[in-house]
Amino acid sequence: MPKVLIADKMSNRAVEVFKARGVDVDVITGLSKDELMNIIGDYDGLAVRSSTRPDAEIIGQATNLKVIGRAGIGVDNIDIKAATDRGVVVMNTPFGNAITTAEHAIAMLFSAARQIPSASTRTQAGEWPKSDYKGTELFNKTLGIIGCGNIGALVAERALGLKMKVIAFDPYLTPERAVELGVQKVELDELFQRADAITLHTPLVESTKNIVNRERLGMTRKGLILVNCARGGLVDEEALKDALEAGHVRAAALDVFAVEPAKDHALFGTPGFIATPHLGASTNEAQENVAVQVAEQMADYLLTGAISNAINTPSISAEEAPRLKPWVDLADKLGTMMGQLLHEPAKSIEIVYKGGITSLNTNPMSAAALAGLLKAAMPEVNMVSAPVLAKERGIELTESYIDEAERAESLIRLTVETKARKFAIVGTIYRGEPRIVRLFGVPMDAAFAPNMIYVRNDDKPGFIGDLGGILGNAKVNIATFSLGRMEQGGEAVCLISVDGDVTDATADAIKAIDQVKIVDRVRL
Numbered sequence: 001m002p003k004v005l006i007a008d009k010m011s012n013r014a015v016e017v018f019k020a021r022g023v024d025v026d027v028i029t030g031l032s033k034d035e036l037m038n039i040i041g042d043y044d045g046l047a048v049r050s051s052t053r054p055d056a057e058i059i060g061q062a063t064n065l066k067v068i069g070r071a072g073i074g075v076d077n078i079d080i081k082a083a084t085d086r087g088v089v090v091m092n093t094p095f096g097n098a099i100t101t102a103e104h105a106i107a108m109l110f111s112a113a114r115q116i117p118s119a120s121t122r123t124q125a126g127e128w129p130k131s132d133y134k135g136t137e138l139f140n141k142t143l144g145i146i147g148c149g150n151i152g153a154l155v156a157e158r159a160l161g162l163k164m165k166v167i168a169f170d171p172y173l174t175p176e177r178a179v180e181l182g183v184q185k186v187e188l189d190e191l192f193q194r195a196d197a198i199t200l201h202t203p204l205v206e207s208t209k210n211i212v213n214r215e216r217l218g219m220t221r222k223g224l225i226l227v228n229c230a231r232g233g234l235v236d237e238e239a240l241k242d243a244l245e246a247g248h249v250r251a252a253a254l255d256v257f258a259v260e261p262a263k264d265h266a267l268f269g270t271p272g273f274i275a276t277p278h279l280g281a282s283t284n285e286a287q288e289n290v291a292v293q294v295a296e297q298m299a300d301y302l303l304t305g306a307i308s309n310a311i312n313t314p315s316i317s318a319e320e321a322p323r324l325k326p327w328v329d330l331a332d333k334l335g336t337m338m339g340q341l342l343h344e345p346a347k348s349i350e351i352v353y354k355g356g357i358t359s360l361n362t363n364p365m366s367a368a369a370l371a372g373l374l375k376a377a378m379p380e381v382n383m384v385s386a387p388v389l390a391k392e393r394g395i396e397l398t399e400s401y402i403d404e405a406e407r408a409e410s411l412i413r414l415t416v417e418t419k420a421r422k423f424a425i426v427g428t429i430y431r432g433e434p435r436i437v438r439l440f441g442v443p444m445d446a447a448f449a450p451n452m453i454y455v456r457n458d459d460k461p462g463f464i465g466d467l468g469g470i471l472g473n474a475k476v477n478i479a480t481f482s483l484g485r486m487e488q489g490g491e492a493v494c495l496i497s498v499d500g501d502v503t504d505a506t507a508d509a510i511k512a513i514d515q516v517k518i519v520d521r522v523r524l
């Protein structure tokens with residue numbers, strides 16, 4: 001039974017889902033990095049929110065880890081590269097807390113426009129400071145949304161409902177989507193110049209770091225309201241403090257900070273400043289959504305191989321996972337066999353999918369073939385890490401599809417090019433079993449087996465008897481024997497599956513047979 005660690009506080013619904021699905025689960029929150037490193041080796045899955053930060057060192061100790069699930073959207077607390085290199089799937093729940101976060105942004109906008117937190121505090125202190133608070137209406141004002149993805153779009157819908165005008169900057173927002181949302185797509189500087197209020201909804205990446213900086217704050221209208229419910233680091237906090245103190249920015253409401261938890265911050269106490277402690281996603285509804293979603297997704301992956309919302313590998317739906325499995329296994333075996341027979345680095349790999357298989361999602365098959373190919377040199381590689389590792393090593397992947405008749409036999413052909421040569425292997429599934437139907441140009445029909453011997457020989461009498469004698473003397477039992485040749489008397493290929501290992505001495509003895517040119521052992 002796979003075992004998962006929930007390392008951050010999340011709704012107990014996650015535990016219920018894991019248990020109901022047959023996944024063993026421990027909930028241990030508040031672990032130090034060392035404590036987590038000590039126990040992570042026991043787990044197949046790690047579920048986190050934002051407090052736990054699985055970095056390269058933690059992932060390095062996670063010898064059994066297959067999946068990290070983020071109950072939320074941002075995955076900036078997870079070292080995605082380290083996870084990918086180790087073949088660990090990283091998945092998030094991109095929609096579960098989006099509405100809640102959009103509502104928090106709108107709440108912050110109103111709080112800032114009317115200075116509700118400060119008015120509330122002073123009223124409850126017995127001041128009745130009515131004359132100190134003259135807010136600003138949001139009606140008819142221009143809201144600038146930076147980042148118009150899931151949450152940005154939800155904020156836009158709500159702001160339009162408040163009868164605000166909405167302009168948006170997002171390099172990936174298409175003009176059609178902008179029209180559909182009812183927002184005006186503008187350039188960044190224009191947004192800063194025109195907006196009465198700005199709200200941020202981008203991830204923190206190189207292009208968004210300090211996207212609200214001193215220079216851009218200088219372009220804004222006097223009396224600007226700024227809201228950030230996305231990520232700390234999007235706003236230059238020092239520049240914001242100066243702009244608030246100068247009265248140029250009327251109010252700023254931050255849910256997120258460059259360094260969290262922000263327990264002592266230069267902005268605290270600045271006039272017009274409102275803070276919440278990264279509460280954007282904190283509602284019962286959102287927390288239940290993300291907990292259930294992350295547990296379902298992780299259980300799906302651990303139990304069936306289905307992948308949804310992964311950041312670092314293609315998706316496989318629960319429906320297609322069982323249909324893909326035999327083909328993914330075949331691709332893996334073809335790649336593994338090729339990897340062991342090559343003896344030189346691959347420069348490129350071409351995968352041709354033929355027949356009915358072309359209607360399936362072939363991404364996982366290609367990833368499995370690459371993983372198989374790389375396994376000889378990198379035993380830790382898997383479908384998640386293989387595409388990245390292959391790219392890093394300059395191995396070019398091309399995929400093509402031959403649809404042919406609907407009922408045509410489905411085949412996968414893998415052609416690998418090295419500096420000097422090109423090798424191809426073709427496989428299919430016959431009666432539910434993976435089979436090799438062509439190897440290095442020679443037609444054959446062979447099953448895969450854990451221990452195989454590959455022999456390339458001249459098609460001349462006497463070879464099979466000699467081979468059988470050597471294996472018999474070495475007490476190696478032959479399970480199956482498959483032969484193929486291009487033409488009578490020409491070059492032949494022989495694949496023998498054997499029970500148990502073949503020693504170096506036995507392999508050398510086979511190599512010494514007159515007709516034999518190449519002998520290799522293949523382990524699957």
Ligand SMILES: NC(=O)C1=CN([C@@H]2O[C@H](COP(=O)(O)OP(=O)(O)OC[C@H]3O[C@@H](n4cnc5c(N)ncnc54)[C@H](O)[C@@H]3O)[C@@H](O)[C@H]2O)C=CC1
Pocket residue numbers: 072073074075094097098101146147148149150151152169170171172173201202203204207208229230231255256278279280281282
């Ligand atoms: N405060 C909180 O508790 C929460 C914060 N978040 C954060 O909100 C942010 C947005 O989340 P979603 O809308 O779900 O993400 P999303 O991926 O749907 O949208 C992000 C948008 O930012 C855009 N973008 C990327 N680079 C940009 C740039 N240089 N300039 C302008 N736009 C750019 C993208 O094109 C995309 O449309 C994430 O960082 C997420 O972590 C999400 C949930 C809760």
Ligand SMILES: O=C(O)CCC(=O)C(=O)O
Pocket residue numbers: 049050071072073074075097278279280281282
């Ligand atoms: O889990 C949380 O409370 C934070 C949510 C968040 O920041 C996210 O989903 O990106």
